[in-house]
Amino acid sequence: MPVQIFKLRNVPDDEADDVRALLAENDIDFYETTAGNWGISAPGIWLKDERRFAEARTLIEAYQVERQQRMRQEYEQLKRQGHQRSVAQLIAENPLRAILYLIGIAVILYISIKPFLHFGK
Numbered sequence: 001m002p003v004q005i006f007k008l009r010n011v012p013d014d015e016a017d018d019v020r021a022l023l024a025e026n027d028i029d030f031y032e033t034t035a036g037n038w039g040i041s042a043p044g045i046w047l048k049d050e051r052r053f054a055e056a057r058t059l060i061e062a063y064q065v066e067r068q069q070r071m072r073q074e075y076e077q078l079k080r081q082g083h084q085r086s087v088a089q090l091i092a093e094n095p096l097r098a099i100l101y102l103i104g105i106a107v108i109l110y111i112s113i114k115p116f117l118h119f120g121k
Contacts, residue, residue, distance in 0.1 A: 003048065005023075005056050006019050007042065007043070019063065022059055083117060
């Protein structure tokens with residue numbers, strides 16, 4: 001019976017590609033499901049043979065630990081070099097988007113708080 005080994009929702013493409021390559025290198029048969037046309041299904045990588053679940057899970061967990069360490073090192077290196085983007089830089093890159101987000105937040109807050117402003121009257 002097939003068993004899901006790796007969920008693909010919100011996973012970067014490079015990580016998904018690495019997991020696919022890892023499984024293929026170790027001759028572990030798998031298939032993928034997508035999120036579907038509306039994006040509501042569960043995208044993932046599934047094993048065809050559930051007896052190899054422990055082996056595949058061990059490989060993926062080792063890869064994820066290595067990836068986490070590598071990404072942390074890259075982040076720290078960018079931070080030391082001064083290339084890590086700050087919030088101010090993100091706003092400066094796209095000020096219109098920042099303004100629209102702030103307007104959206106203000107509207108949501110107003111709608112959320114408005115019933116309580118006239119509660120005692």
